[in-house]
Structures are given as C-alpha cells and as structure tokens.
Amino acid sequence: MSDQLIAETVEIKGFAGDDIEAYFARPTGPEKYGSVVVIHHMPGYDEATKEITRKFAYHGYQAICPNLYSREAPGASSDDAAAAVRARGGVPDERLVGDVRGAADYLLAQSASNSKVGVIGYCSGGRQTFLSACSLDIDAAVVCYGAFIVKEPPPELPSSAKSIIHLAPNASCPILGLFGADDKYPGVDEVAQLDAELTKHSKEHEFHIYEGAGHAFFAVDRPSYRPEAAKDGWEKIWAFFGAHLAG
Amino acid sequence: MCTYATEHVEITGSGKGANGWFRVSEASVYFDHPANAPLEHSLNIDFLQPELGASARVAVELDAASAGRLARAILSTLARVPDGLSGS
Numbered sequence: 001m002s003d004q005l006i007a008e009t010v011e012i013k014g015f016a017g018d019d020i021e022a023y024f025a026r027p028t029g030p031e032k033y034g035s036v037v038v039i040h041h042m043p044g045y046d047e048a049t050k051e052i053t054r055k056f057a058y059h060g061y062q063a064i065c066p067n068l069y070s071r072e073a074p075g076a077s078s079d080d081a082a083a084a085v086r087a088r089g090g091v092p093d094e095r096l097v098g099d100v101r102g103a104a105d106y107l108l109a110q111s112a113s114n115s116k117v118g119v120i121g122y123c124s125g126g127r128q129t130f131l132s133a134c135s136l137d138i139d140a141a142v143v144c145y146g147a148f149i150v151k152e153p154p155p156e157l158p159s160s161a162k163s164i165i166h167l168a169p170n171a172s173c174p175i176l177g178l179f180g181a182d183d184k185y186p187g188v189d190e191v192a193q194l195d196a197e198l199t200k201h202s203k204e205h206e207f208h209i210y211e212g213a214g215h216a217f218f219a220v221d222r223p224s225y226r227p228e229a230a231k232d233g234w235e236k237i238w239a240f241f242g243a244h245l246a247g
Numbered sequence: 248m249c250t251y252a253t254e255h256v257e258i259t260g261s262g263k264g265a266n267g268w269f270r271v272s273e274a275s276v277y278f279d280h281p282a283n284a285p286l287e288h289s290l291n292i293d294f295l296q297p298e299l300g301a302s303a304r305v306a307v308e309l310d311a312a313s314a315g316r317l318a319r320a321i322l323s324t325l326a327r328v329p330d331g332l333s334g335s
Binding site for chain 1: 252253255273275277279280282283285286287293295297300301302304306
C-alpha cells in the first residue's frame with residue numbers, strides 16, 4: 001500500500017441541498033478504496049479532526065469530514081464556530097443526518113470508490129454516528145465514547161441531545177463501540193444498556209471498554225489522551241473497517 | 248461533558264479580539280472541554296457580539312479554582328465601588 005495522499009477543502013451538498021465545507025483526504029493510488037465519513041467532536045472542525053481524516057487516507061480509505069458548523073460560522077476559526085453553535089444549542093439531528101448523507105454520497109461518487117462507506121465519530125460525533133447508522137444505509141459505524149444515546153442528559157446539564165436508543169432496531173450496519181471505563185458521559189452502565197439493546201435486536205456489534213481511560217482518550221492534544229487505549233482502539237478500527245469496507 | 252449547558256448573560260461593554268476592540272452584548276459561560284487550555288474540563292467565558300459574526304469573540308478558559316477566584320474578585324471589586332459610580 002502506498003502512503004501517498006491528497007488532502008484538501010471541498011464543498012459538498014449537505015442537508016436541504018445546502019453547500020457546506022468539508023475536508024477530503026484520499027489515497028492517490030490506482031485501486032478502489034472504501035470510504036469513511038469522519039464526524040468531528042463538539043469542539044468543532046479542527047486541526048485534530050483533520051489529522052484523523054488524513055490518517056484514514058494514509059491507511060487506504062477515502063475520508064471526508066463535513067464541517068457541521070459551516071452554516072453558523074462560515075469562514076470563522078473552528079473554536080469560534082464551535083462557540084457560536086454552542087450558544088445556539090447545537091446541531092439539530094435531522095440536519096446532521098442530511099449532512100452525513102451528503103458526505104457519504106460525495107465519497108461514493110468518486111471514481112476510486114469501492115461502493116462501501118462507513119462512519120466514525122468522537123464525543124458528540126459518537127452519538128451522531130449511532131444516529132447515522134440508524135438513519136442511513138451504510139456499511140459500518142464506529143462509535144467513540146458517544147454520550148446521550150441511551151440516557152437523556154441530566155437536568156443540571158440541559159442539552160439539545162435527546163436519547164436515541166429507540167432507533168436501535170433501525171441500525172443498518174455492524175457497529176464498533178470504543179469507550180473508557182472512567183467516562184461519565186457515557187458511563188459504563190449506559191454502554192451496557194446500549195450493548196444489551198443491540199443484542200436484543202440481533203444487531204451485529206462489538207464493544208470495548210478500556211480500563212484507565214475516560215472520555216476522549218483518542219485525543220492526542222488533550223490531557224485525556226491514553227496512548228495504550230488509543231493504540232488498541234486504532235487497531236480495532238483498522239480490523240473492523242478492513243472487514244466491512246475494504247476490498 | 249459534551250453538553251450545551253450554557254449560561255447566557257446580556258452585557259454592555261467592549262472587548263478586544265483579534266481585530267481590535269469591539270462592542271460586546273452577550274456573554275456565554277459554560278463548563279466543558281476547552282479548545283486550548285491543557286485541562287480536561289474548564290470554565291469557559293465567551294464575550295460576544297453576535298451581530299458581527301462568530302469571530303467577534305473574546306474567549307477565556309480557566310480551571311475551576313481560577314474561575315472561582317475571578318468571580319469572587321469581580322464581586323469584591325464591585326462591592327467597593329463608591330455609591331453613585333456603578334451606573335456610570
């Protein structure tokens with residue numbers, strides 16, 4: 001496999017046909033490639049998420065990260081955009097699904113696409129990945145520490161995010177879940193409930209809970225980074241996407 | 248915590264951002280993951296002028312103890328303001 005890749009900012013059609021910004025990275029070899037939509041975390045369409053997007057291209061996937069905050073803050077820096085979206089209560093679920101659909105369609109339309117597409121998301125993007133898996137026809141989904149899938153946010157933490165566990169019967173693809181044992185959002189009880197719900201509906205899934213890790217253990221630029229959990233998590237991701245998206 | 252739990256406060260004054268001074272009309276206060284501070288969580292304050300767009304923002308991210316000291320300092324400073332000056 002070649003490690004050559006191209007990464008660039010593109011414009012794609014999102015929810016309601018809106019033009020939104022996205023970061024697109026792809027290998028430059030002659031093969032057909034599986035595709036991955038990367039859903040950024042709540043702090044936004046930032047340098048760390050673009051680095052993750054390039055990592056998928058390095059590993060032989062076409063990857064795209066839509067800027068979910070394009071509408072609220074066109075041209076603003078990622079942290080200013082995240083602050084603006086926070087002040088307005090977050091991204092509506094319906095719009096998120098439309099944006100992910102647009103990103104997946106963009107990847108599938110590439111001549112190098114092998115017609116398979118997965119989704120991965122971190123933090124709030126973890127919940128949005130589960131939402132995407134239950135709303136769109138995709139081939140694989142990786143949920144990284146997504147909270148508020150099972151439980152509503154507690155009253156002292158009002159959030160626009162609502163429980164979506166009732167969507168589990170609609171899951172269209174296998175789901176890999178990666179969580180930290182020390183995380184409170186989601187806590188291990190919430191992870192266990194999600195695990196049980198997917199089992200109840202005979203939905204293929206594989207969950208891993210890492211001891212000594214909390215929320216955002218993949219984030220290399222934050223104190224929450226846990227190298228051992230992250231390294232093993234990446235290996236799980238390559239095996240999972242390799243089984244469901246490659247070839 | 249990854250929530251949108253945010254206190255919004257109407258304010259009157261000015262802040263200095265990347266492009267100089269501008270009037271601020273709103274502050275957002277929340278406790279969540281910081282964008283820059285080397286903390287897992289921080290007390291974040293954004294001084295904003297939404298009419299000027301998302302970039303019209305003065306941001307600070309403080310650890311919880313610092314935020315508490317700042318809040319107490321603001322209140323104690325205001326308590327010492329002589330009568331008749333606070334409305335000016």
